[in-house]
Amino acid sequence: MKTTKILTFLSILLFLSLELDPVHAQERPPIIDMHMHVGAPLDLPAGAPAPCLPHPCEGKGKATASPEENLSKTLEAMDRYNIVLGFLSHFDRTELLEWSEAAPERFIIAPFVDDPSDISHDELRQDLEVQRYAGVGEIGAQLEGIAPNDPELEPYYALAEEYDVPVLIHTEGIGPPLPTFRSAAGRPLLLEDVLVKHPDLRLFVENTGYPYLDEMVAMMYQYPQLYGDLSTITWIIPRSAFYDYLKRLMEAGLGKRLMFGSDQMRWPEMIGEGIKAIQNADFLTEEEKRDILYNNAVRFLRLKEKG
Template sequence: MRSRRFLTVFAGVATAVLCGTASLPVAASEPAGPVAGRPVIDMHLHAFPMDEFPPGAPACPGDQDVLVPVIDPAEEVDFGAFATCAAPLLAPASATELRDASLAALRRHDVRRAVTEGPVELVADWRDAAGGDVIIPGVAFGARADKPVDELRRLHAEGKLQVLGEVYIQYRGHRPDDARYAPYFSLAEELDVPVALHLGEGPPAAARLPGYEAYRASMGSPFLLEDVLRRHPKLRIYVMHYGSPLVDEMIAMMFTHPNLYVDVAMNNWGFPRAQFHAALKRMVDAGMGKRILFGSDQMYWPGAIGEAIKSIETAPFLDEGQKRDILYNNAARFLRLTLEQVARDHAPRAPAGD
């Protein structure tokens, strides 16, 4: 969800701001084991270092009463005034603990595959630690100094780039159709690599946060993506955070462009649950249920993975088939998994350590 620049600033405010058949576990703590035949694909995971984030920083799941305070515009923002919550998730103490706890959470919730973005070397480390095909490596652009197209092509040839994203250009205040990013979209279409583009909210009170001078909420409009989709009709692309809160605009874009998917990451666990469920229902009711992808946007809180799954499993307006579509089937189709891969994902998995 966020660039490292975001996380540098966010680290200073996190302690106040982000304090088929059978069902998956719904509790965030010590859930039951996964149920065979109900796998999950997480389309939005991060492998971040811990050098810019305080260990123990809390995050509050969105089913708790977390509020953004009213701020007198004449005063400096007091981020200590942000509400905290009774049962926060806590960041691990080290990068190794973050990796191990995140991979353990994936296994606990039967997440068989996870699109994972971060420094190339760190993603490779997570991939090795997870084993198999669990970690699908993503490479970002639009956050800082972007990798040249030739380097991205090389990483793809080496198997280190299977998704191009997260695309962070909204944090630069840039439009998706900015000419400087055209070569990246062209490369993705040429290589048939999916693109994961951030459109949606930044941190609370972003306009008052140091380092966020470039961020513009208006650059989160799904309509800004239209020229890119017109130029690249064969591009596989999903908008992270479904362009929240501009749900109707996103529905209009998905109706017009059949190659456009969305994920529901971060909004499903870090935002007010009523708001997220209303947005999800709006998209499902509009007939877009087959193009909604599950994601956690797990950054520093492995418990977010379970909370994100919980938000789908407890949605009262989804039937079991719709839940399976969002949690697995849609992503399997979008990623073009083979029948053998799908069958392997649905097979029982040996207990950890076997």
């Protein structure tokens, strides 16, 4: 009896040490982060808290001071939580390539597109051709008030379809407080033209269209190629609002098409916040959590096919 008690005590100690010790991070199951950035779309001072909604509210974390600090803290968090792959986008090609060179194999890199006229289509084709880029987006044209079905975005969809790479798009009701941002340009129904015209496009939508649930469910039912991420909403809105949305998506049967993303921007602490938000959702089974944190992204990215 006494031995059993001691053994139980020892196993609790072992469990606790594994939980707390980052050295043992590799013993955690793998995670794929489908939404990462080198920087943020807003110019904020170092140390500024992460954005939060709705106002008035208090943001968490402290903005990193430079892309170098952001890279090292992001990699630290990736190691700690055993994030084996991140879908990383940025508007500055040089900085994006620097991250990818600093940590080969850790990132799928893709250009951030806000003003569609900013990027040379020839250069993008070249980057896709040599597999320097393995994705397109985040397409953040909504930050400029441009809707997803705007003809200006057509060449991006066409190239992504031709090269068979995933595309992340910001199509939802919320976004950074920029004067050009328009919630109305983020209605998921606006994706229909794109999905009809590009049936082979591997598109995934930031925050699964939050808070436009009905329109997003309609799109995901009609177009099985469409996936959604659970990224900024894991930490930027009240947890109760996130769980309410996630619960409804699960009840709609979409649990195999949702993928975790941190959207950490300049706040690498948000990587852990986002993961905990998924792990602490008591209405999800362990299998559903693994699907969101890893399995669905493996399927969407066709990682198994590559061996």
